[in-house]
Amino acid sequence: MNETLQTIQNHVSVRQYTDKKISEEMLQQILKAACSGSTMGNMQLFSIIVTEDEAMKRKMAPLHFNQPMATQAPLILTFCADFNRFNRFCEFRDAETEAYSNMQSYHWAVIDALIAAQNACVAAESLGLGFCWLGTITYNVDKFIEVLQLPKHVIPVACIPMGYPVEKPALTQKLPVEAMIHRETYHDYDQARIDALYAEKEHSEETAGILRENPDCENLAQVFTKHRYTKNDNEAFAKVLMETLKKQGFFADL
Amino acid sequence: MNETLQTIQNHVSVRQYTDKKISEEMLQQILKAACSGSTMGNMQLFSIIVTEDEAMKRKMAPLHFNQPMATQAPLILTFCADFNRFNRFCEFRDAETEAYSNMQSYHWAVIDALIAAQNACVAAESLGLGFCWLGTITYNVDKFIEVLQLPKHVIPVACIPMGYPVEKPALTQKLPVEAMIHRETYHDYDQARIDALYAEKEHSEETAGILRENPDCENLAQVFTKHRYTKNDNEAFAKVLMETLKKQGFFADL
Numbered sequence: 001m002n003e004t005l006q007t008i009q010n011h012v013s014v015r016q017y018t019d020k021k022i023s024e025e026m027l028q029q030i031l032k033a034a035c036s037g038s039t040m041g042n043m044q045l046f047s048i049i050v051t052e053d054e055a056m057k058r059k060m061a062p063l064h065f066n067q068p069m070a071t072q073a074p075l076i077l078t079f080c081a082d083f084n085r086f087n088r089f090c091e092f093r094d095a096e097t098e099a100y101s102n103m104q105s106y107h108w109a110v111i112d113a114l115i116a117a118q119n120a121c122v123a124a125e126s127l128g129l130g131f132c133w134l135g136t137i138t139y140n141v142d143k144f145i146e147v148l149q150l151p152k153h154v155i156p157v158a159c160i161p162m163g164y165p166v167e168k169p170a171l172t173q174k175l176p177v178e179a180m181i182h183r184e185t186y187h188d189y190d191q192a193r194i195d196a197l198y199a200e201k202e203h204s205e206e207t208a209g210i211l212r213e214n215p216d217c218e219n220l221a222q223v224f225t226k227h228r229y230t231k232n233d234n235e236a237f238a239k240v241l242m243e244t245l246k247k248q249g250f251f252a253d254l
Numbered sequence: 255m256n257e258t259l260q261t262i263q264n265h266v267s268v269r270q271y272t273d274k275k276i277s278e279e280m281l282q283q284i285l286k287a288a289c290s291g292s293t294m295g296n297m298q299l300f301s302i303i304v305t306e307d308e309a310m311k312r313k314m315a316p317l318h319f320n321q322p323m324a325t326q327a328p329l330i331l332t333f334c335a336d337f338n339r340f341n342r343f344c345e346f347r348d349a350e351t352e353a354y355s356n357m358q359s360y361h362w363a364v365i366d367a368l369i370a371a372q373n374a375c376v377a378a379e380s381l382g383l384g385f386c387w388l389g390t391i392t393y394n395v396d397k398f399i400e401v402l403q404l405p406k407h408v409i410p411v412a413c414i415p416m417g418y419p420v421e422k423p424a425l426t427q428k429l430p431v432e433a434m435i436h437r438e439t440y441h442d443y444d445q446a447r448i449d450a451l452y453a454e455k456e457h458s459e460e461t462a463g464i465l466r467e468n469p470d471c472e473n474l475a476q477v478f479t480k481h482r483y484t485k486n487d488n489e490a491f492a493k494v495l496m497e498t499l500k501k502q503g504f505f506a507d508l
Contacts, residue, residue, distance in 0.1 A: 002381070004257055004258040004376060005377055005381075007258050008287040008290055008291075008376065009287055013292055031431055033259060033262040033263055036264075037265060037372065037375075038375070038386070041478070041482060043478070046434060047434050047435075047436055047440065048434055048435055049439070050436065050437050052437075052438075085433070085448075088448050089452060090479055093472070093474070093475035094475075095476045095479040096484075096485055099485040104393070104489075104492035105488055107411075111411065115375075118368065118376075122373070123258065123259055135295070148440055151440065177285055177286055177289045180339075181285055182303045183304050184305060184307050185310075185403040186402055186403045188338070189339055189342045194342050194343050195346070198343060219347045221346075222349045224344070225353045228295060229353065231350055231353040234354065234356055234507075238359070238507055241358050242357055253492055254496070
């Protein structure tokens, strides 16, 4: 197995970082990697906000629900779906400027931003750094837009603190690869198959611990729907996201 | 520079593949890499459809506007945002099954699917394969759902043909990395900055060739808005995408 496959297959999320700063040279290598991926029509529909300033981290912290990764990491990269730069290019060249104010164009920019984000992650891990993705970026998308001063047609989609790991955690327990794979067409999951695919996870020590902490739940699925990601929370955050997409100009066609 | 950084930074899209098949062993390495990335709450909200069957490729070809990559490649991987598997898990464990029928949850699944897709791409390139992303997957999203038999809560977001390259093309001309980078807050682009960032691209041989082929356009921006990705086309495809997101159950909260 080559070095790249090893880096990718040994990925773990790291949530504690040492005080050591990431050098400007290393940051540039990560940013170069982020900007080297595929992009829709070579339009490069993304931007990366680099956060190193402590005051900025403190401003963002409550929006990340004060998770320690967001203040403790020496570096935070926020990847944005960005049609503003390309629209400016169109504006200054007397080309149509409202061609990309719709959800299809937003999707292209989301894809470009996430290709860049994952490239940055693989690059960072190959350099001995650790990171973890913060889901809070899409929860509080409206407030991050304010703090990061993002103009119309720019939406943050990934926020990734990075640093040198205090320790390298064990690999996360995942479903077997076959759970995600479908040959030729999608094969839906009946109860027997769900039971088989989730068996190892459901019978693990980790799950036993989670269930002890959540005595009102009979199983892992209920921990997710009753506590971790509830219908009410998700729908409230969905409303914010939809309003933000409209405000940022991606529903001009509707 | 390590091997992984080299692989990522030397990425080029490959559109012509030799007849050589990709071995099952190599396919498994790519799929393992795809399934090793970060994922929202360890829910693994994605599926990968593996296409090798010639009849399936012929069915998909018109939906990819008959681009030769879609029929000529020995392997096509379609990455889907998938909340169906997790919802089934909830269903079979007497947990709430409508917690994730909203746009916030859809976004998590899109992120998971694209992390998997880009991991697969980096892995493939490290193994000497070539690939290119097909934007057509989000244009004809409704028809791909039919052909791939995707159930509710599954949406294809990336489609990537792969194979051994006939030749390794030259690196694509991109904007300088600094064009995408913002320190601490977003710095919007005025005309002078757009002029500077696009200068090399606008004055290249490639752009000169494109403008000769599009005599009704004064500049590269107009080639995009008048011909490549027009307002009318984008808005028509946006309508299909929105209707599909509703039909697949991601707007149950509205």
